Amino acid sequence: MKNLKISKKIICTFAVVLLLTFVLGVVSLVSTNNIASTSDNYVNISIPALSNLESARRYIRIFQGNILKATCTDNQADLDKLVEDISSDRSAFFDYLDSFLEYDPQFSDEVENIHTVMDDAASIRERIVEASAKFSYEGNLEAYSIYLNEYEPNLTKVTGILENLTTELKEAITTRYNNAQTTKTINIVIIIAVVVAAAILVVALTVVLTKAIVTPIIQIKDSMNLIANGLLKEADGTITYRSKDELGVLAHAARKVIRFFQDVLPSISDVCRNYGNGNFNCTCENYDSYVGETSEIRDSLMYIRDNLSAALSNVDQASDQLLSGTEEVSSGAQALAQGATQQAASIQELSENIASISESIKANSSDAAEASDKANAAGAAVQEVNAMMSELVRAMNEINEFSSETKKIVKTIEDIAFQTNILSLNAAVEAARAGAAGKGFAVVAEEVRNLAGKSAEAAQNTTRIIESTVNSIVSGNKLCAEVAEKMNKVGETAGKVTAINNKIADSSKKAADSIVKVTIGVDQISNVVQNNSATSEQSAAASEELSGQANMLKQLVKSFSLYSDSSNAGTHPAVNS
Template structure:
């Protein structure tokens, strides 16, 4: 058929048939078939037989070339290249057709080949014209672009999947930017992108946990700062009271110091007075000793007088006895002795009076001696008392001296305490100022913590189920 076609072309043109062109088309590796002006197949090369599985003898000379590519009869691109139905090009090859240079057409299309399976063919239809410009034949070549098209479709699907993934992740990221930490990617991604979804959910879960912990800690910080502010206020108030109390203490210590100074001076005066008292007591003790000696001398003299009185009594007794004897003798003498008897009587009476007076003197001496003994005892006791007074005065003198020394030492100690109290008062005033500054700082901290809490509360940390997420396993 092809030979007859080319032979007719030879007769019309007056040239020899191009057997080389025929052989080239027949053996060309690109599947090729040729239609004549009537739409009949005049050439179906070996590559076309291999592609479609239809032998050339079954299709050459017929218009059933469509069976090699479609299940139902429809025009091929070579049929449309004759230009009889140009609208069919757009209808049958809407998205895959394009005009080449001149009348040539190029299209891409999925075809159901008899060999089985769908193939994506790259089709070119090139009209052959005579000298008058009339189309006398069309050569259609086909290339199997199934693998490339499948790759392109896979790439398109991948791009679409990527676009969908980017869109979904973008929406989730916008949700995160708006503070919605409950946004998770729930729709599974393609297997190659599933780790991305899991890692995103893992990151969001941990971010949600972190923000939840921060919110909780911020609440605790706010409470702690509030307590700290209250404690700082109380500390400031107590420090102020302590400063006032210390000022009063300093004033009291000043008064105590002045009192101790006066006490020290009084103790010194008392010590001097006690020294004078001890001197006077020692003099009194010496006088008492002299008095005791004098009283003893009086007692001795009374004893001597008593002895003299005893002699006088003895003399009065002897005189009375002699007067009695003289009276007896005068009585014997009668009238001659009457005058002597009177004298003897007078002497006797005088002796009796002397004896009586001697007894009185003796009684007085005994009384005087008794009183002297009592006086001696009293003077002895007075001496002992004075000695005890001297000893006690010595003890008191030591105590007063110790008291004076201790008072001086206490005065120095109080002065040191007063100085320390003044320093402590200054430190307390500084502490009060620092406590007030700490109170202001704590107030600022409370305000900042509350602002932070307000900022954190813009985040939605609840999951779709309403509970705080506990995290998911990180994708490998």
């Protein structure tokens, strides 16, 4: 029964219960039928038979009394009436007696004996009637004597037979009643026995069926709870139920689940532990244990291995490129810082020259004021002024040349800032690919990009200042040319010395104003150059730090054992998505 299907077990159990119910019903039906039969026999046979027998006894007494009355009648009418009553009583007696015999034929001999006695006594009864018909004392005495000596013994015999029949019938009724009670008791005992046996069998079947169903379910439930709590080792061996029914199949499937987890989870744990330790040069053990949709877990682990190995390999290559780029940026930044230092020295020299020009212009203005009083010395002063103007033009040209050189340097700074920005963006992208390992590298790349942006902005500001300076120098050159032209005319037009001196004073004032502007512009250029120098030094320092971070990143990548197809020949193929 253990290997039967659960449905068949339940069907068999209920079939047994139904069979027991059927047996109980049959037993109850038979018992009820027996009791009903006994009751019917008692009601429909015994009671009517006893009733007819009692009626026959009553009529025999009436019959006897009428015969006694006939022995003492004194007229024909009374005698005829008594004879008629005697005949009627005799017929009623025999009717009840025959009805009694119909209900209980076992007393046929006794009834036949009564008929014989009554038939034999018929002639005696006629003699009594004949004697009574004399209607005299002697006739009545004769009739009574015949009755007493001849007829009464027959009636006594009949009465005795009736009494015996009554006794026997009552005993038979009592026996039947006792038999009915015994049958009822036996039926009750049988029903109780059947009920108890059925209850015991049902309880036994229920216990067996419950044990057959509950035991494996409890084992499976306990093992599933252990699996749900991650206690795989404790779950092993908890399911001992084995059968070919549905629960046996379920228990077998549960054991397969436990074995599957015992095979797969340690493999997954080993792979993840190797990944956590930086060893990607590994594969899943128990490869064929990953069946069905669980193969996606295995494929996902291999996919992670392949992609992380490829990503870290790319990071390694990018770190090499970044290291090379940072070295170039560092060299460029150092060169830029050195050029900025030289430019600062040139600008300082230019500032000193402009200050000298400013003093010369002031002296020229003073000389122009004195020229009105000293017209005789105008020629010499004009020559001196021409010489100074030539020097001023030369200084202006040098400033223009320095401005051109400064513009080139600023252009170089802009290019370096642009390249640095590109390198920082590339470094940020590679850091983002590296994930958590490239976090510090991303911060350095962002700082480099900010410094590059500041350098580009400072270079643009320097360009605008230099352009403004060049415009001022062009204006100064024009003014110097006009002054030179006017100073040349001074020697030719001595009479216009005063007017020319006034113009010279005005021109000198304008030149002084222009020189002031040039001085301001040069100071601004000097500040920009100093800022560029500081920025270049910061760029160089950042490049050095970035180079160190690149080296650190490279060393970090080297700490990983990366997977490659060539190093894993013969293992399971990598997974692509």
